[in-house]
Amino acid sequence: MIADTTFLTHFLEEGRAGLMGPARTFFAHRREELIRTAIICIAEVAVIFPNSGDAWAYFKAWKIYPLHRGIAEAAADVDRVLLRTGARLGENDNWIAGFCRYYREPVISRDAAFDRVPTLRRVAY
Numbered sequence: 001m002i003a004d005t006t007f008l009t010h011f012l013e014e015g016r017a018g019l020m021g022p023a024r025t026f027f028a029h030r031r032e033e034l035i036r037t038a039i040i041c042i043a044e045v046a047v048i049f050p051n052s053g054d055a056w057a058y059f060k061a062w063k064i065y066p067l068h069r070g071i072a073e074a075a076a077d078v079d080r081v082l083l084r085t086g087a088r089l090g091e092n093d094n095w096i097a098g099f100c101r102y103y104r105e106p107v108i109s110r111d112a113a114f115d116r117v118p119t120l121r122r123v124a125y
Helices: 005-017 022-028 039-048 052-058 069-085 091-103 112-116
Strands: 036-038 063-065
Touching (some): 005 022, 005 039, 039 091, 069 091
C-alpha cells in the first residue's frame, strides 16, 4: 500500500501530539504489511518540518518509491483517462495515482477523488 500525503501528515501530527489517532491506528493494525510512500509525498510533507533534511530523517525507515519513466507514463495515462471525463485529479494526486498504478498497489487515503481512477483501489483510514 502507498500512503498519500494526507496520511503522512496525519501520522506525523498524531505522533507529535502523542495520540493514537486514525493514521497511527491504521499503521499499527497492519504491521505485517509493508506501507510505502512516494517521493512526491515526502516532498509535500517536508514543508511542515523545519528543513527538508528533517523530513528525510523522520521517514528514513519508510520505503520511499523514487520517480522514474514508468511512473511518469502511468501518471500520464491516469491524467489522459480523467481528462476525457472532466474529472482530473490535482497534479500531485495524479502523480500518487501513477505510483499506485505502476506498482499495482492501493492508495491509503481519505480523498475520495482517487476513486475516479480506474483500477486504483483506495483504502481509507
